[in-house]
Amino acid sequence: ENRNNVDSNFKNYLINLKNLLFIYLYQFLISLKIVFSSFIHRLIALCHPEKSIKNQIVLITGSGGYLGRHLALEFAKRNAILVLWDVNEDANRQTVEQLKSQGFFKIYPFKVDLTDQKAIKSTAERIRLTLGHVSVVLMVAAASFKAKSILDTNFEQDIEMHFKISYLSQLWLIQEFLQPMINKNWGHFLTVSSNSALIDMPLISSYASFKLAQTKLIETLREELIFNGIDGVKTTIAYPSILKG
Amino acid sequence: ENRNNVDSNFKNYLINLKNLLFIYLYQFLISLKIVFSSFIHRLIALCHPEKSIKNQIVLITGSGGYLGRHLALEFAKRNAILVLWDVNEDANRQTVEQLKSQGFFKIYPFKVDLTDQKAIKSTAERIRLTLGHVSVVLMVAAASFKAKSILDTNFEQDIEMHFKISYLSQLWLIQEFLQPMINKNWGHFLTVSSNSALIDMPLISSYASFKLAQTKLIETLREELIFNGIDGVKTTIAYPSILKG
Structure with a gap:
């Protein structure tokens, strides 16, 4: 029974790990998009006087x-x-x-x-x-x-x-x-x-x-x-x- | 004075018209994006059984x-x-x-x-x-x-x-x-x-x-x-x- 619990915990751990990695990768790609559009906005702002x-x-x-x-x-x-x-x-x-x-x-x-x-x-x-x-x-x-x-x-x-x-x-x-x-x-x-x-x-x-x-x-x-x-x-x-x- | 009012009304009308056209064009482009992504989603859905x-x-x-x-x-x-x-x-x-x-x-x-x-x-x-x-x-x-x-x-x-x-x-x-x-x-x-x-x-x-x-x-x-x-x-x-x- 203990063995089963360990297996099940390890399986849950892997699922969570996979999900976490998936979320981080996804958010990383979105972050890239945000950084890129921030960069464009910064460029536009540079063309305008303060x-x-x-x-x-x-x-x-x-x-x-x-x-x-x-x-x-x-x-x-x-x-x-x-x-x-x-x-x-x-x-x-x-x-x-x-x-x-x-x-x-x-x-x-x-x-x-x-x-x-x-x-x-x-x-x-x-x-x-x-x-x-x-x-x-x-x-x-x-x-x-x-x-x-x-x-x-x-x-x-x-x-x-x-x-x-x-x-x-x-x-x-x-x-x-x-x-x-x-x-x-x-x-x-x-x-x-x-x-x-x-x-x-x-x-x-x-x-x-x-x-x-x-x-x-x-x-x-x-x-x-x-x-x-x-x-x-x-x-x-x-x-x-x-x-x- | 009446003439000025007419001018001013007409100017406001043009401003509003320009803004309306701008908004419509902008929304049209966004709508195109939405239609395109709907189409992609529909394609994905087709690959899955109901x-x-x-x-x-x-x-x-x-x-x-x-x-x-x-x-x-x-x-x-x-x-x-x-x-x-x-x-x-x-x-x-x-x-x-x-x-x-x-x-x-x-x-x-x-x-x-x-x-x-x-x-x-x-x-x-x-x-x-x-x-x-x-x-x-x-x-x-x-x-x-x-x-x-x-x-x-x-x-x-x-x-x-x-x-x-x-x-x-x-x-x-x-x-x-x-x-x-x-x-x-x-x-x-x-x-x-x-x-x-x-x-x-x-x-x-x-x-x-x-x-x-x-x-x-x-x-x-x-x-x-x-x-x-x-x-x-x-x-x-x-x-x-x-x-x-």
């Missing part, structure tokens, strides 16, 4: 996180006025301190919970009244995830957060800041998706699903802008891989 | 609708036992009558609201106890949509329904019926997505976003089945265009 954002108001969500903080630094170097949103005040304060230590002071941090539409609305209103028109919105905030099979995934622990942070909050942000951009025919929305939106992987269904829904929201926005002849309001979708921060 | 579903229990959601009804007819012809779910009892009854008028009688209609997890759970339990193991689940039910710009889209009227019908209900259905399929290493989930998941169009952000999230759920399910060495449980994603029904 957009000046000097003294433009740039809103960054998730500015206490690794990516948000580094984007804040890059935009500060280009003389933007930074509006930094994070639900984690301590993390946001660290970003502000890092910016100040490097000589940047045009920074307005806010504690905002992106799952709360009222908080988004009231903070946006406050910014409009005190600072003015936000012309760049970088939607970087993301919900964390645990690896879970579809059978173990549930609404309260997994889906609700991803639905609200990755999808709903981005819709609300667009609804707060788009109209003035359309009126001026000048503005930019950037959303940070994930390479899991492009690659299929097990165990991250709710994270990946709403990262993909989010890209569809931005792609639809892009079509609506084209459809209405608004050529000065731009959209960007970024697909980062795993970050070290 | 799976026998004689006396298998086949669950169809949205069986009162055009597509659900026609799928019911096709599966009845292949001698399946049909479990028909629709929230609209009248429409479901018409499907049953049409099936009976053509000589098919192995039909079990249920009124189920897919936005209600308890209703899904209790009906699934009833089917398990009275009929047995469901081995094919066709997730056809979809929420209707109104063309709306992103600025006019809101949670209550638009997003909630698409989120629940296209995404949540499919997760709940998988959670009800997957485990017995895995135990037997035999079963099939088919989900009806939409060509709007593949093509970008204005005015249907919530419909398209959750149709795309839904495809990601099924693609992740596929990866998890591969990952666990379950080769007898299959998934299919269909991308229909506009249907006449």
